[in-house]
Amino acid sequence: MDDLTEMLKGTLEGCVLEIIGGEETYGYAITRRLNELGFADVIEGTVYTILLRLERNGLVQVAKRRSEVGPPRKFYALNDAGREELARFWAKWDYVSSRIDKLKEGGR
Amino acid sequence: MDDLTEMLKGTLEGCVLEIIGGEETYGYAITRRLNELGFADVIEGTVYTILLRLERNGLVQVAKRRSEVGPPRKFYALNDAGREELARFWAKWDYVSSRIDKLKEGGR
């Protein structure tokens, strides 16, 4: 699949929120997870900028812990504001994707 | 529904292509159509920038015609390149939206 970056704008951050909401995790692992999910071209730098933004916006709780296989990891977990933002994201997604699907089915 | 602009990036252009693909039409009417479809906050300026981009990228055929109710209209129709681009857009949309829905269902 060719370049998806424009279409991911506004949704990738929500995907990262969802992944963090599922379990406490860290940037490198989130990137791998996104790649597995089919977003093969999403790269570490992109995920880290999202994580820094989430932190700046007070949507996550951060804890630095040592790792046995490399440098320390910054673990992210959703706080209450993050869970609310995630709910808003899915509401928006449902709204937008249903309208687009309707348009696609020739909805008039 | 609150602000959708970020989520529409990369998809709004495709929606415009789809609308033009359905029938030859013009900017003002496309905006009204998008508003009806649920994209209530999409404004004329946005649609016109998309139309100019489509024209610049050689995806549409343009014809200026007089109107009985106002200034002349620029009618847009897809050419072959536009139809190909539209097909690519829907392929991307299907790909991305299915992955995101899977993530939403807790797909692991």
Next chain:
DNA sequence: ACCAGTACTCGGTATCACCGAGTACCACTA
């Protein structure tokens, strides 16, 4: 000592939807 894999930071870029101000055409009415 070197290297591969892991893990994060940061300055800069391109693209896109949006905004605002401007131009202009037409029909209707006071």
Next chain:
DNA sequence: TAGTGGTACTCGGTGATACCGAGTACTGGT
């Protein structure tokens, strides 16, 4: 005939976002 409202398009500039590239740094194995 001047004004108003609806129609229709243009263009310079803004902000948000994903991406890029270079850099830093820790660990374990050869």
